Every structure is written in structure tokens, then in C-alpha cells.
Amino acid sequence: MQQRVHFFWKFVVYSMLLIGVILFIFPFIYMILTSFLQGAYTLPRPHEVLSAKPSLDNYKEVWNNHNFARYFMNSMLVAGVAMFGSLFIGSLSAYAFARFEFPFKELLFRIFLFTLMIPLVLAIVPQFTVINSLGLVNTYLGLWLIYIGGGVVGTTFFLRGFFETIPKDLEESIIIDGGGNWRIYWNIYLPLSKPALGTMAIFAFSGTWDEYFVALSIIKEESLRTLPIGLMMFQGQYASNWSLVFAASLIAILPVIILYIIFQKKFVQGGQTDGALKG
């Protein structure tokens, strides 16, 4: 009897999970199949999609024409540097907020957080004006300034909480050996925060990888444009060839998926400080 009830609940749970998986994955499959079609100016009907034959023609066209490869490399550079920049500076400031005592610390932190609440659309004009007066319009430096500046806040907020869970006693081993704050940060906090850093890396990367509006405002030169702008070019004013749009989008999400696969192992790892201290 007990066995049967057990089986029943298992069945319910698994079917719900399965339905969830199908729901989430279905649009994605639709997208992949549409990218095999030719000239889909209106979104294809289900029977057309299901009869699609795998072909890489659209992918080839996307990659070879329309400067797409160039945009891809541009985006790699932009998002890569922005990711490392915001992780590095963000973790440094998180360390300061977690471990140093200084006047107005909490107030400063709140102000820091407050900038997270400002919608991008409101901020873009003042941001652009600042970047413009610095003479950084049309440079990646200007873009990085905004991306890293924006990314640091989130990273700091996230990592501060994480850093505070790391036992202070661990630092003593370094202090005894004559090491300073840098060493504590570099040899204790960073290695122990790998799960948090991995998560933040994905957020930081995909956040800037997808970013369209700021990139378009700052970068005026076509050859410096990033991938999301390239993607938008496939959508015309009157008509969009959805098979090309989808093929381009699929190429565009590949790096994010790869990054996710690399870092996903770090997500669930916990207990790195277990047994580090004697109770």
C-alpha cells in the first residue's frame, strides 16, 4: 500500500516536471526548426515547422553576410572585458564593505544600491552626456565605463553577503605569516567564493552580451557595433525574415550556453569552509 502511494506521488511529480520541461523547451525547438526554413516572413504554422529539413543555409548566410562574424568578435571583447572588470572591481569593493570599518559605511552602501533601482531608459541620456563630454563616444572604453560601473553595484551587493559568511578566523593564518589585506582577499576570499563568482560571471557576461540600447547609443561606427545591434538589423521596418532572425539569435546565444556549462558546476558547490576551523 505504502509502495503504491509512493509510486503515485512520484508519477505526479515526474509528469509535472515533464510538462514543465516541454513548456520551456518548446519555443526553443520551434525557433530551431524555423531557422531551417527558407524565407519565413510570417511566423510559420506548426505543420510547416514540423516538416522542416535540417539545413545550415541560413546559418551560413548569417555568418558570412551582414558583418555578423565581426559583430560576434566585437561582442566577445566587449562582454569579456566588462565581465572581468565588474567581477574584479566588484569583489574588491565587496571585500571593503565586508571587512573594513569606515564612517558612513551603511549609508554609502545604500546609495550604492539605490543606483540599481534607476531604470536604464532614464539614465541613458545623462550617461551619454557624461561619456560624450569625456570624449568617449564611439569607443569601447566608454561602453566599458557604463557596463563595469553598472555591473560593479550588483556584484558588490551579491558578494558582500557571501564574503560575510566566510569565517574571520581564517584570516589569522595569513596575518600570522605577515600577509596583508591583498593576500587575504586573493588567497582566501576569492578561492572560497568560486560558486558566487561563477554565478556573477554568468550574470555579468550575459547582461552585457545581450545589451542593445546603451551599445547602440555609445557606438556609432558600424564596424564597432556589437551582436545585439547586428541581430536587430535582421528585423526590417515592414518585413522580417524570421528564419534569418532565428538563425542569428541561435548563434548569438551559443557563448552564453557555453559559459553556463563551464560555470554550472560551481553553482551548487558549498561547504568549502567545512572543517577549516576547529569547533
Place this chain on the structure above:
Amino acid sequence: MKKQKQILLLLVSMLLIFVSVACSSKEEASSSTNGDNQVDGNGEVVERTVIDYWHTYGEQEERVLYNEIKPLFEEEFPQYELKLTRMPFEGLKQQVITAVAGSATPDLMRMDIVWTAEFAEMGALVDVSTLDGFEEVKEQLFEAPMSTNFYDGGYYGLPLNTNTKIAVYNEKLLNEAGFTEPPATMEELEEAARASVAAGSMGGIGILGLGQTWEWLPYFWSLGGTLTNDDFTQYEGYLNSEASVNALETILSWHEEGLVTPTILNGQPGFWEGIERDHYMMINDGPWYFSILGSDQARPDPLDYTVFGLIPEGPAGSISPIGGENISIFQSAKNKEGAWEFLKWMTSEEPQAIMAKGTGLIPTNMEAAQDAEFLQIPYVPYYVEQLQTALPRTPTPKWSEIEEHLSLNIEMVFRGEMDLREALDDAAAKADEYLSK
């Protein structure tokens, strides 16, 4: 020892940052100096100033612009270099506003005709009617598209290309409905639509949606409806006049009878899919799809299954809205002189004819519109004729807001959530309120 290591680490990371900075600025430098000066045939260096042009042409159009227009202009005006930047539509208006606020606009921009007044009001555009040779240019251009540049006593751009909508019929379904010729009047259209729907088609009168007035104005205007008085200063008494109410009531009765394509309330299939696959007897559209679908090998050529006609005549005649793009000079342009030079040249006969033949875009230059080769394109004469009676939507800086409010009301009417008369009264009052602001 430890100290040294710390310093070393710091130095290395700083070095990394500097290297990346250097890389990026190098890239920028190399791309911006490209072609500023050109060595001519005699080996002499010609000083060239750049004209920065943001455009929104599609792919096929961009090819003509790049391969034919640009070389021709630079040959005629060797002192200028035309720098073309294609802008995506998504968030374009916000982009322009940002650029205007930061005084980082290009010299020129091609923009939708309904934007010109809005940016003129912001003080972002140059009044070209004060510039040299404006009168001669104006005389060569069609009056109606020209009027879309008018704002507060000045002209804030020149019309670059124009378009309107005509009626497009699925030939097979039209014949099945008992017509061998496209309907000439609204009554005939109604009759044909009724017969076609009875015979199993999904719609006989095409309305693509209610989100933009552009979609239903051909019927509304032709049936006698009006938006404003003649100088676009008042909606009250025009938008909600008896004639406007009657016109909209007729359209509503079509919808309730099931004669209108389901696209009116976002139904499927889309316009061109519907007409290609014998679902819709009639749609109305601009000229762009003919060249897009015609050049795509994977889809049947629309010319094989459609016939064209003017918007059927109602009590007020056959009236369709004017669409298209204007080209304007920004106040913060660095090269105003070159920009004006290009504007004058671009609206002259030759480049207009090249664009027309290469893309099917309808020229605003009267001479170019008579180009024999251009008129050979099967659908073109219909558009040119329709343009004779076409009307501009209200050229006012508040049009976007007015349209949004009006569209919302109209949609509520068609969804049965609002009384028709009340909707027009409210929209008229609101529109006048926007105008007086």
C-alpha cells in the same frame, strides 16, 4: 618579499587595463581616419569632409545606396565623403533623442514622415526653407510629401521617398466572388467581400490592425470621415463629425458581419500569408512587399497571384494616407553645408530615379516619377495614381500621442467595449488638448 609581490600584482593588473585601453583606442583611431583624405588620379591629396548620414533603408535598398548613390555623389562632389550608417528601428526614436541631448547627432537623417514635426518642435532640425536654393528644390517635388516637412512656418526637411497604400486582391478569390475587375466603389467591395466570405474565404476587406491609424484610414477617409480641419489645428467637430461617425460605423458593420480579415484584432494568418494561400480576397498595402517577396526565391512572386486596384471609391472619393521618409539636417550637424548640398542633390532627378528603379521606392521628384523604366514595374502606376489624391496624416509634433489615444479608443470600439460616438468624442477632445499644450 610579500610587499614586492603585492606591488608586482598591482602593476600587472594596471598594465592589463592600460593595454586594453590602448587596444580599443587604436581600433577607433584607425577606423575614423579611414578615407578622410583621398589621393586623386594625379596623386594629389584632396581634402574631403565627411557627411555623416544615418539611414534606415532595408537591405536591398542599402545596396543601391551604397553601390550607386554614394559613388555618384562623391564623383560629382569630390570635396565630400558620404559616410553611411544604417540604424535599426528598435528604439530608434530614443536613440535620436539621446544623440540630440548630447549634441552627438549625425549631419543627416532619413526619418519617417510623422517624426519630422516632432523633432522640429524639439529644436533638433534645421529649417531648410531659409537655405540657398530651397525654392528651386521645392518646385521639383510633389506637394503632398513636401507638406509633411512643414512645421510652424518653416520646412524642416525634404521628402526623400513617398508611398501610400493601394488595394491588392487575390485574383482567384476575386474571380470566385464574381468579379473580373477590382471593385471600383466601396459598395462593390462590400458585395465582393460578402460573396467571397460566403464562398469560404477568411476575409474580403483587409485591415491589418488597429494599432496605427495608417491601417484603417484608407476606408475611413474614402467613406467621408475626417481627422481635422484643413490646417490641422482642430479635431473637435471633424474627428467626431456625423460623417466620421458614419464612416466608422460602416467599417464596424463590416467587421461585425465578418467581412474584415481577422488581422484587425491580431488574428492569423498575416496579410501576405493570407493572400498568398487564398485565405484573403483583399488586403491593402504599400509597395515594399512586392520587392521583398519578389526577390526571395523561396516564396512565390506576388505578381503571379494578385491584381491591383485603387482604394475603392466612397462618398469622398478614393483617399489613402501618405507614408514615406523625409531627410533632415540636424542643428548640431558638423557639416551643414555638405548636408544641404547632399539634400539638394539627393532630391534631384537622377538619384531619385536610380533609387526608384533599384528598389521600387516611389520618388518625390516629379520628373523622376515619370521615368519610363520605373513605370514599367507592374504595381507602380497604381501607387503613383493613388498618390494624386493621398492625404498626409496630421503633421503635428503631438501626432504620436494623438494617434495612440485614438487607436486605443478605436480598438475598444471594435472589441465592443466602448460606444463608437463616445470614443470619437473623447479622442477629439483629447487630441485638441494635446494640440493646445
